Amino acid sequence: MFDVTQVGSWPRSEKLLRALEDRRKGNMTRAQFDRIADEDVRRCVAAQTEAGVDIVVDGEQRRDSFVSFVTEKLDGTKLMSMEETADDKKAFDAMLKAADVKPGTIRNPVCVGKLSRRDPLAVDEFKFVRGLTDLPVKIALPGPYLLIRTMWGPKFSKKSYPKPTDMADDVVGILRDELIQLRDAGCEFVQFDEPVLTEVVHAGKAQEGESFSRTFM
Amino acid sequence: MATRRDAGSELQFAVELLNRIVEGVDGIRTGVHICRGNWSKKESVHLAGDYEPLVPSLSKINVQQLVLEFATPRAGDFGVVGRALSNREIGLGVMSPKDDAPESIEYIAGKVEKALQYYKPENIFLNPDCGFGTFSGCSLTTHEAASAKMKRLVEAAKVLRERYAGGAQRKVGQAAA
Numbered sequence: 001m002f003d004v005t006q007v008g009s010w011p012r013s014e015k016l017l018r019a020l021e022d023r024r025k026g027n028m029t030r031a032q033f034d035r036i037a038d039e040d041v042r043r044c045v046a047a048q049t050e051a052g053v054d055i056v057v058d059g060e061q062r063r064d065s066f067v068s069f070v071t072e073k074l075d076g077t078k079l080m081s082m083e084e085t086a087d088d089k090k091a092f093d094a095m096l097k098a099a100d101v102k103p104g105t106i107r108n109p110v111c112v113g114k115l116s117r118r119d120p121l122a123v124d125e126f127k128f129v130r131g132l133t134d135l136p137v138k139i140a141l142p143g144p145y146l147l148i149r150t151m152w153g154p155k156f157s158k159k160s161y162p163k164p165t166d167m168a169d170d171v172v173g174i175l176r177d178e179l180i181q182l183r184d185a186g187c188e189f190v191q192f193d194e195p196v197l198t199e200v201v202h203a204g205k206a207q208e209g210e211s212f213s214r215t216f217m
Numbered sequence: 218m219a220t221r222r223d224a225g226s227e228l229q230f231a232v233e234l235l236n237r238i239v240e241g242v243d244g245i246r247t248g249v250h251i252c253r254g255n256w257s258k259k260e261s262v263h264l265a266g267d268y269e270p271l272v273p274s275l276s277k278i279n280v281q282q283l284v285l286e287f288a289t290p291r292a293g294d295f296g297v298v299g300r301a302l303s304n305r306e307i308g309l310g311v312m313s314p315k316d317d318a319p320e321s322i323e324y325i326a327g328k329v330e331k332a333l334q335y336y337k338p339e340n341i342f343l344n345p346d347c348g349f350g351t352f353s354g355c356s357l358t359t360h361e362a363a364s365a366k367m368k369r370l371v372e373a374a375k376v377l378r379e380r381y382a383g384g385a386q387r388k389v390g391q392a393a394a
Contacts, residue, residue, distance in 0.1 A: 001338045001339050001341070001377075001378055001381070002329070002338065002341055002342070002343050002374040002377050002378055003342045003343070003374075004342075004343045004344070004367070004370050004371050004374045005308070005342060005343075005344050006344055006345060006348070006349070006367065007250055007252075007284060007308075007310075007314075007344055007345060007346070007347050007348045008250075008348045008351075009348030009349060009350040009351050010348070010349050010350050010360070010363060011349055011350040011356045011357075011358055011359050011360050011363055012350060012353055012356065013360070017353060020353050043360065044360075047360065047363070047364040047367065048367060050364075050368075051364065051367040051368040051370070051371045052368075052371040053367060053370075053371060054374075055342075059349075059350070060348065060350070063353070064352075064353050064354075065351060065352045065353060065354075066348065066351055098262070099256075099257070099262050100256075100257040100259050100262045101256055101257065101355065102354070102355060104354070105256075105352060105354030105355040106256065106352050106354060106355065107354070140250070143231075143234075143235065143249065144231070144234035144235060144238060145227075145230065145231035145234055145235070148234075165230065168230075168233075168234060171234065172234055172237045172238055175238045176237070176238045176239075176242070179238060179239065179242055179245070179247070180242060182245065183242065183244050183245040187245060188245065188246060189245065189246040189247075189248065189282075190245060190246070190247055190248070191247075191248040191249070191250050191282075191284055191308075192235060192238075192247070192248070192249050192250070192280070193249075193250045194231065194235075194249055194250065194251055195250070195251060195252045195253070195254070195255075197228065197231060197251050197271055197274075198251060198252065198253045198254075198264050198266065198271070199264065200224050200227045200228060200231075201224055201228075201266065201270040201271055202253070202264045202265065202266035202270075203264065
């Protein structure tokens, strides 16, 4: 009754933010990065167990964001800044300002080829947390609609997938394999993040100056 | 980035994708989280609107739990979800990750009481509206503030368990009387 948990992400330390940047620039190996990220995951899990939560998350500490991190795991993807994928740079800059987004802070996964799972998305994240606590663990994964909507763009993706809907089989296969592998590893709870569903129904309705009309996800 | 079709076919597409992923996979709890943006502390820059246009689609998704925002007024009235979706678990958003100050226990209890009008207590999970650091490039808060909020949420859960241990309906009725 009234089980307490989190939605997924947790603030990262300055050290980890620097390591994420080094990793993005290719200046740090996965093993070097993981040693630093492990410390932050330990800190995040300790905060939760000290608070007394019922279900634990790893705080998505190893991820650039809840969705963009898939570029580290999936073939056929590339991490790009929103600036790189924008068609009209001037309008885009104005939009960022209106939405209170600092330039260069939000990156997206972009589909640049045939998608396949080079590595599991989050099985390693789960196994590390499982080693820290006996409490049930929740892993958040980007939802399939979010992935397709975020990753498909005509400029980069059309050769492999003429339309966004053509990505469906591959994205479903990737996430279904991940869900089954997480279950088999002992994970208790998988949450699929689908924030863009609100954009589908609410974007463009906002009054000017009152609310922004998209979610950036 | 994707080419936009009309909202109805987009939602149907999203439901089909999710259901294909979870079909026949037992032995693990599955959930879907929906929010209205989480990159800035400014409430005004995020989307606003209740769950009404999403309810028909959400009712068709075969997951056990819907993890939804309710701490922000931008998410609208709880009854919209409660009336249609109480046949599954709710991950009830009762704290804003965009405000560092921990919500009071009575604020959280008020949100839970609304949910108890529709949901069994064992099907109500308590969580913040969204993550505390969705994008590494623009994290919303600090480790210390997030820790304080989670402590408060656990305190609230303890109070609520004591309050509703004897049956939620009766206690809600008493509170309303």
